[in-house]
């Protein structure tokens with residue numbers, strides 16, 4: 001367990017925001033959080049560049065520096081909180097007007113187009129499962145499509161293709177998953193088309209890989225077993241992330257077991273077939289290991305693994321990639337995984353994390369600085385809500401719009 005103290009500047013910033021929490025329920029409270037100008041970036045696609053579309057930097061990059069560096073200072077100006085009623089969910093610009101739209105749940109998927117001021121038009125039901133989707137360009141037309149799993153023993157993967165204007169074709173179901181609760185999108189066989197991988201919670205620990213046959217249609221899945229030598233219980237994977245863990249340029253899979261606190265790695269042979277790699281034991285034994293992501297935290301071309309448990313006493317653990325899909329001892333943070341979001345919040349080119357109302361700012365050395373209670377309420381999603389290229393937060397009770405400078 002590593003305890004990291006906040007830098008003086010970070011502490012001041014946290015205090016500024018903490019003291020504004022009560023006021024943030026009023027309208028248009030401005031939260032001053034830093035001096036330097038510049039926007040943030042938003043990555044919603046694959047974390048290693050192999051995933052779906054929609055990733056990349058939306059904001060203009062600021063100058064070098066950042067919290068914890070020689071010249072600390074968030075490259076934000078200020079934020080304005082607007083209490084806005086919305087159901088929460090995922091953000092993506094589905095109709096290509098430069099404003100993030102909201103994908104939420106109401107007996108299926110609902111699309112609410114962004115008005116460009118932090119509010120949303122009335123939602124339109126598009127069918128599909130009552131499970132938030134992953135977002136990526138599945139048919140290669142440059143517009144974001146949706147894929148979500150349907151749970152249960154006879155579950156399936158539901159694919160909703162964007163007609164190109166933010167309306168969606170009827171969901172197409174693909175069978176071959178078993179009690180799944182998550183999927184990830186990445187081009188697993190290197191043909192330029194986005195594929196789908198789904199961990200099966202039943203079936204003694206397997207992953208179903210659906211290769212994209214073109215046009216957003218998917219072939220019947222191949223199943224790959226997960227070695228699980230560290231299993232304390234026969235608990236198959238529940239969540240996964242795709243990224244190049246062994247440095248061969250092909251996206252691999254990191255899977256977490258929801259009960260036995262291990263991370264299992266499946267290595268990609270380059271054709272979208274997978275063989276078991278290492279199992280990494282975490283020392284996170286509180287709650288359920290509920291979240292996994294892979295990110296190159298040091299910017300050295302090696303993808304690290306981050307896991308989190310969802311209990312109030314839970315933690316986030318960062319496993320540094322020491323090369324060839326081997327991972328060093330975890331750096332742990334006393335932060336439960338609460339709807340963890342990934343994005344370059346402070347615009348320094350490094351991916352940061354948001355968990356609940358807390359920020360974890362990437363220092364660039366594989367560690368994070370914790371900024372507790374930084375947001376006035378829990379974050380639901382990150383995106384550019386008003387189309388100005390700057391990072392905004394969709395909070396559970398409104399939006400926090402970046403207002404510059």
Ligand SMILES: [Ca+2]
Nearest residue numbers: 093095097099
């Ligand atoms: Ca839009």
Ligand SMILES: [Ca+2]
Nearest residue numbers: 137139141143
């Ligand atoms: Ca598309």
Ligand SMILES: [Ca+2]
Nearest residue numbers: 187188189193
């Ligand atoms: Ca592919």
Ligand SMILES: [Ca+2]
Nearest residue numbers: 244246248250
């Ligand atoms: Ca690889």
